[in-house]
Amino acid sequence: MPLEKPFKRTVRQLVDGSYANSGNGQYVQHHLYCSNPANHLRAFEILIKDFINLLDYVEPSDTNLNTYSFRIHELLIRTCVEIESSFYAILSENGYVKNGNWTIIDYRKIEASHHLSSYEVRIPLWKGDFWLRKPFENWKKNESLTWFNAYNKAKHERHRNFQLSNFKNLTDSICGLAAVIASQFMGYSANAQDVFLSLGGPKDGMDEIIGNFFRVKYPRDWEDHEKYSFTWENLKLTELPVANFDYNSL
Numbered sequence: 001m002p003l004e005k006p007f008k009r010t011v012r013q014l015v016d017g018s019y020a021n022s023g024n025g026q027y028v029q030h031h032l033y034c035s036n037p038a039n040h041l042r043a044f045e046i047l048i049k050d051f052i053n054l055l056d057y058v059e060p061s062d063t064n065l066n067t068y069s070f071r072i073h074e075l076l077i078r079t080c081v082e083i084e085s086s087f088y089a090i091l092s093e094n095g096y097v098k099n100g101n102w103t104i105i106d107y108r109k110i111e112a113s114h115h116l117s118s119y120e121v122r123i124p125l126w127k128g129d130f131w132l133r134k135p136f137e138n139w140k141k142n143e144s145l146t147w148f149n150a151y152n153k154a155k156h157e158r159h160r161n162f163q164l165s166n167f168k169n170l171t172d173s174i175c176g177l178a179a180v181i182a183s184q185f186m187g188y189s190a191n192a193q194d195v196f197l198s199l200g201g202p203k204d205g206m207d208e209i210i211g212n213f214f215r216v217k218y219p220r221d222w223e224d225h226e227k228y229s230f231t232w233e234n235l236k237l238t239e240l241p242v243a244n245f246d247y248n249s250l
Contacts, residue, residue, distance in 0.1 A: 002229030007245040009034045009090045009184045010113050013222045015229040019186060024232045028185050032242050035093060037185060043082050044181050048213050050075060051174055055125075058167055062128025065168035073154060073165035079173045080151040086180045090114075096247040104148065111139045113245045118219035119179035123171060130168070135176035147172035178214040 087107040117140035150164035
């Protein structure tokens, strides 16, 4: 049976095949859906702006994938910290409990609820073959994330691993953040203003997300029992229109 309530901080396909038809995607704006969404959305928008500024100096191209610098290092660290912040929010607000520090092993539980490995992210203006990224694809193969490992190595031992703060790992990580944000909020913005680069709506089968820079293709591999089935106009009037995903059982 399809799901009659949306999970907190969890975007999913509807039974009609869409993600937001007939206003049924507006659950992401409900005050019980997540705590302080603007904190994450504004941070993402600032990171997009800073990434676009970097493109004034590093052309988005295959030939620059191995380029590294302190500016790239800074953005890589900030981006991955923001990803971890979203992961923590998703798990904690859904009631996940664990003694001790949370690690990537805990974060990988989100694959079960969000299908992050199926998200595709397009980098606009890219020259070469790497314009389309699947930043969490390795999770589908039960493998680690190369760009996330690079972040940890560059963060803890920069003097040994500075070269890992390269443009490829940065673009993979910021595409990862785009997927994580889209998987929680779709295209809903904190301020409802398009302040960054607009692509003019190319017919590429993808959707704009917050900031109008990256384009995302949402997962289409949901089983029928994983999809949402509700009329939001009616559901939002109930006392508790959202549910917790049970990460503790994974």
